[in-house]
Amino acid sequence: MRFGQQVVPLPDVVPVLSAGKHRNPRKGACFMEMASFLAGERWSDHPSCTHPLLATMARLVNDSLTDLDRPRIVGLIPDVVGLTGDDLELDVAIAVHAAAAALPVAPVARQNVMAVGLLTCRALASSLPGPHDDLLRLCDEAFAQAPEAHAWARRYSRDTRVSERVFRRQTAPHVVAYAVEGIAVACVDDAVDRLVALLATTIRDTRARIERLSEAAAAEAPEVPTAAPADAPRRRLSRSAPTR
Template identity: 95%
Template sequence: MRFGQQVVPLPDVVPVLSAGKHRNPRKGACFMEMASFLAGERWSDHPACTHPLLATMARLVNDSLTDLDRPRIVGLIPDVVGLTGDDLELDVAIAVHAAAAALPVAPVARQNVMAVGLLTCRHLAADLPGPRDDLLRICDEAFAQAPEAHAWALRYARDTRVSERVFRRQTAPHVVAYAVEGVAVACVPDAVDRLVALLATTIRDTRARVDRLAGAADQVVEQAAARPSVVPPRQLVGRRSSLGR
């Protein structure tokens, strides 16, 4: 298999994607275990090569699909290799995509909880330092399709705020898990299509954000390197005094 410019050798037994965790390729593989193999990491469904929240979504979608439908996401596996970063924007965006996809179609009993999760994401998105209009639009479009759940969330958690640490460790993973499950059990004829589209769309969006954030960081470094070094006046005085001795 060719991955980028590198030819990655396939294992002796090419595993078929299946649900759950597998001890080795001979026992089968899930989406993220195959990603760990392509990345050259130790066989694991929690590889370092992929953003943890995106990997969570991939595992959940993998396990929510049937054996007949799971081949539809195989082509996405190479796209998550190396797709990671520590900027809060990535966690917020992944959670927004998940919650927005689930809110309009999730069973009524789940919609209120999903709306609260999406409202929390929107609060954080509004405070992001970078471009955020697209995330706010996604949230508002989802709320427009579930107005009663949105109204309930506003009454229940209008002023609720969570810290970045709590969001990363608890809120975002719970939102993604609840969202994927909500789509999977939704009474819609295209639940499988929606799950596949959710994963594909989130991967593309995460890639665009990672590339933009990396470009912005590189630009800051270049600008800092281009600035002329200025010696503080006190250091200049000290140098002159020493020269005059």
């Protein structure tokens, strides 16, 4: 895991966030391109400083907002710098947050797909080491608000088990994409608020999980014995002295 990466402070004048990919700062910047700049990386909307799935969510939210609303997420850019890790829990948690936020408000045509995705996430969360009651609760609360979609998903999803590789590469990115799009086109008055809240909440949750996983890894690491200084005097046993 990489955490606590040094962040370049936001400059006094920064490019206005806009949708899409930009060749250089003169052409504009999206959320993740500004993150790459703050991290001191090569200009890119796929920088290594941020967890890939979280970066996917950030790009999608950025592109789903209007020019008028996009400044609301500018302050979150420094928070994603250095926020990355390879534990499967992070992918599952990000996908759960996205699907749980979208399922209750997404159009009916999209709810069934979201429910299937959330069922898969819930099954995987149940299999992760350690208790993850918070993720299971998010899933169950979302299902309770969309009971028909939940019933449909349970009826037509014969098997929600997927491999870690498939989940990371296909399932989770698709869940996040459907979720952000579902919120963006939902027939609600606060779709923008929901998108901004989703990104902010997921960033905070990801940070907390990375900190906890890092602390757990440090606690489980074996202690390395400290080597004696090179110039430390060595005790020598006399050949005539008895030994035990």
